[in-house]
Amino acid sequence: TVLGGSWVLEHCWTWSLGQDGSIAYRHPRQEANTHVDLFAEIGGFAVALQALGSRTTLANDTCPLAEAVYRANFPHTPWEARSARDTSWWHWAAQLLPEGITGGFPCPDWSAAGPQRGLRGRDPDLGFLAIRFAQFCHAEWALFENVGGLLGRATEEAWSALQQCA
Numbered sequence: 001t002v003l004g005g006s007w008v009l010e011h012c013w014t015w016s017l018g019q020d021g022s023i024a025y026r027h028p029r030q031e032a033n034t035h036v037d038l039f040a041e042i043g044g045f046a047v048a049l050q051a052l053g054s055r056t057t058l059a060n061d062t063c064p065l066a067e068a069v070y071r072a073n074f075p076h077t078p079w080e081a082r083s084a085r086d087t088s089w090w091h092w093a094a095q096l097l098p099e100g101i102t103g104g105f106p107c108p109d110w111s112a113a114g115p116q117r118g119l120r121g122r123d124p125d126l127g128f129l130a131i132r133f134a135q136f137c138h139a140e141w142a143l144f145e146n147v148g149g150l151l152g153r154a155t156e157e158a159w160s161a162l163q164q165c166a
Contacts, residue, residue, distance in 0.1 A: 034097070035143075049102065060082075062082070094137045099141065
């Protein structure tokens, strides 16, 4: 989904997991810090959050075309091209001490335009992997986007799995 930065600023909220498993929500306007852009694609989150004063300390995606566009627009942001499943680079990312994690994890398994296989699909775990990455980095907040299908008929299945992940 491509949305203007102002829509993102007005409508997206972040959440953070407390030690007790509770979830706290807050508006991104309350944040002015650093973040890692996981599944960064061409930099939509970087545009929105940098407008708020946040600094992207690392961007990650495996798509060479997305990397070319991102680097053209954000030439000073370090890029990690290894898959998020390759946890060998996670230590490096955690050392950057990001306060937040952003990302738009791939969605074919949840999209109405895709096979709608949910957790039985090809890459159903990438959203959960993003949450594990945020926990690994001890991020204070996370801001993820995805298709409405994630909150559609698979909602109960997805949230049950999310609770097990936390």
